[in-house]
Amino acid sequence: MKILFAAPDRDLLRAYKEILTEDFGETQTAFDGPQMLTLLAEGNYDLAVLDKGLPRIENKLLIDHLKSEGIPVLSLLDCREKKEAKDSFNAICYPFTPSELEESIKLMTSNTYSTLASESKAVTENE
């Protein structure tokens, strides 16, 4: 599995790059929106883990772009935002442990969610 982890905290990126690479496979990290888009253009990812506060590009635009690419998105939110978030995408709220994140990733990369992501891509193309 190839994972793209995007968050504005370098320590967080460093720690999870190591953990996710060890547990899932290749993991690339992005510090801001443009960097994330550059990485997306260069490779095919199976999952994106995206912090809501990623700077320089609006979060909604990034999510729409990921969905159009057929890439499932796991959002990192604070708990207030998670309560208000619609159920159209999956989320995990800060602070989380590595095991909690990995459990969410496993859930997302099951067949069910892959299908949902493909359907979402089809809907976006038709629009």
Next chain:
Amino acid sequence: MNKAKNKLIRYAVIVVFILLTVLVGVINIINFTMAANDADTITLALANQNGSFEGNMQGGFGNMPQDMQDPFSNMPGDMQSPENMQGPGQMGPGSMNPDAMNQSFITLTQGNDQRPQGGNYYFDGQQGRRGQMGPMGPSSPEMTESIRYFTYAFDKSGNAFKVAYQISAVSENDAAEWAKSLLSGSTGWTRGTYRYRVYTKDNLTFVTVIDQGRELLPSYRILIISVVGEIVSIAILYLFLLRAGKKLFEPLEAADRKQKQFIEGMEQKFQVPMTVINADVELLERKGGVSDQTSSIRRQVKTMSGLLAHLSGFALFESEETKVKADLSRIVTEAVENKPAAYKEKNIEVDVQIASGIEMEANAEDLKAMTEELLLNGSKYAKSFLKLSLSKTGERIKLQFENDTDLEDGEYDQVFDRFTCLSNAEEGSLGLGLSNVKEIVQKYRGRAKAFVKDSVFTVQIDL
């Protein structure tokens, strides 16, 4: 904040309304009671004169029974002439013996005491003393001239005899019928502004009715003015409080806003660092194995995470929310289905009795948080079983959690206090979970209590 402000305004208006109503009520009750007493004085005077003042005008109350005072008949002959009246404040020319004048105005209630009482002023021709106001009310000698009344006497057969008819608003026939209709009473008001008295003399039953319309008019005016004044006062108070309340609460609102912003900011600032600490501890343990240090770091981070989760509960004022019907049965059922893994890990038997269709007006997130907190609490402290029941009796909803425990029997309401932990509390426990439960319960005007009986710890929520 608006809720607190509106509550203050509402309570202030209610308190002032109650006070003003009591004041206005007391004033008007006293006023009308005094009017009734004055009217009774007159009807009694008539009763004592066999129902008629006619022929008794000269010299005041005129011929009265022997046991009643008759001041005018005791006056010197020259006193009975108006031309002989003198002194400051008096109406006519001439001179008058002041001492005799002092006997002129006597109320029927005085007995043998000829001096005016009860606040009635009297003319005093003595030099150096002020003569202020004339006599007022039923004791005035003018009363016999001005009172409008009628009196009928009835024999045992019910035949009516006119005793006196000094009234214009009622015909003689109507007066007789009216008097007859009052025979069963004793005294009181009739037809709004008329006062009556029934008395017997010489085997005849007399009914005297006097017109007090003119005397009652000021009382009614006072009633209307006082009620209107009260309404206007309340309205002015309400408008004033609306305006003043805004200024009064501005600093509090600002403080509340700042506190909420601070708490939100703190939450955000802590969340990512704690996530990083969790991740780095994981990496340390993967490389060097679990150690006391890494375990300690994990525990401390868990404690801090728990504290962060409760930070929003420390707001000064509750946030404005729109309450909708929440399906409590569904919320509790789902919470049980997603109960903490500890129940399975510790082999705790969970017995659930949830009545279906129980709804209440509340924020569903509050109810979910409350139920999850109680389930979490149960998972920590239950030894072998947890019994959960949700039921509704009438309008009261009862949610109850019971688990076995080592605690001694007794009341344990202190568990709902912030930062309070019992002797069996888990290490690192903050003592905030059940306090949050109580805050949610109180938000919806419910009650929460905790007790142990026969080694069963029970948390009972009434909503």
